[in-house]
Amino acid sequence: MTADTMARPVNLILLGPPGAGKGTQARMLQERFGLVQLSTGDLLRNAVAAGTPAGQQAKAVMDRGDLVSDGIVLQILRDRLADPDCARGVIFDGFPRTLAQAEALDALLASTGRTLDAVLELQVDDAALVKRILNRAEQARAAGQPVRADDNAETLTQRLHAYNAQTAPLIGYYRTRGTLTTIPAMGAIKDIARDLSNLVTRLTKAAGG
Numbered sequence: 001m002t003a004d005t006m007a008r009p010v011n012l013i014l015l016g017p018p019g020a021g022k023g024t025q026a027r028m029l030q031e032r033f034g035l036v037q038l039s040t041g042d043l044l045r046n047a048v049a050a051g052t053p054a055g056q057q058a059k060a061v062m063d064r065g066d067l068v069s070d071g072i073v074l075q076i077l078r079d080r081l082a083d084p085d086c087a088r089g090v091i092f093d094g095f096p097r098t099l100a101q102a103e104a105l106d107a108l109l110a111s112t113g114r115t116l117d118a119v120l121e122l123q124v125d126d127a128a129l130v131k132r133i134l135n136r137a138e139q140a141r142a143a144g145q146p147v148r149a150d151d152n153a154e155t156l157t158q159r160l161h162a163y164n165a166q167t168a169p170l171i172g173y174y175r176t177r178g179t180l181t182t183i184p185a186m187g188a189i190k191d192i193a194r195d196l197s198n199l200v201t202r203l204t205k206a207a208g209g
């Protein structure tokens with residue numbers, strides 16, 4: 001047990017457009033607080049790589065930067081959430097992405113006796129996103145690492161469009177419920193990580209951890 005290990009599971013959503021740093025920050029929170037990073041993008045990429053029926057259906061949709069159907073995403077998410085490690089608390093990364101997914105998540109959490117403790121919105125300038133993602137691809141390429149198939153200028157435009165059309169309305173959804181906290185996320189990774197850690201520490205204290 002570390003000093004940061006929590007007494008009660010805390011469930012968080014990291015919300016923000018592609019390139020906002022959700023994956024990086026989720027991994028850091030996972031490391032520090034022992035929460036499980038649950039990235040639907042990673043789960044879908046695993047399904048594609050494994051050639052499962054869901055993966056086969058998702059591949060073309062992901063390659064063009066559109067959203068995979070709620071049915072496929074919810075099935076994959078439900079299966080993962082049932083794994084015992086998720087009882088420690090979860091950081092939803094890249095989920096929910098539609099209002100229907102948000103409503104399904106509310107129902108899923110309620111049915112399993114869990115709570116949603118906070119929705120943390122990473123706020124970045126639109127113009128910075130494209131640059132960040134193309135840099136990420138460039139750095140991976142230079143290091144001889146695999147580059148995500150959807151990290152290219154063309155697909156990225158569609159991913160941003162999908163975010164603005166289908167996911168951005170979730171900001172209002174969670175603001176109305178009083179669970180939204182907006183974090184400016186244009187600065188250094190470590191500064192954003194510090195702000196997020198402070199917030200999560202406060203949440204765990206509020207939760208009696």
Ligand code: AMP
Nearest residue numbers: 040041061062066067068073094095097
């Ligand atoms: P990400 O790794 O979160 O950037 O997701 C990569 C791609 O996977 C997205 O562009 C979508 O095609 C798909 N995807 C990931 N999560 C979801 C979701 N919650 N709903 C629909 N599609 C998703």
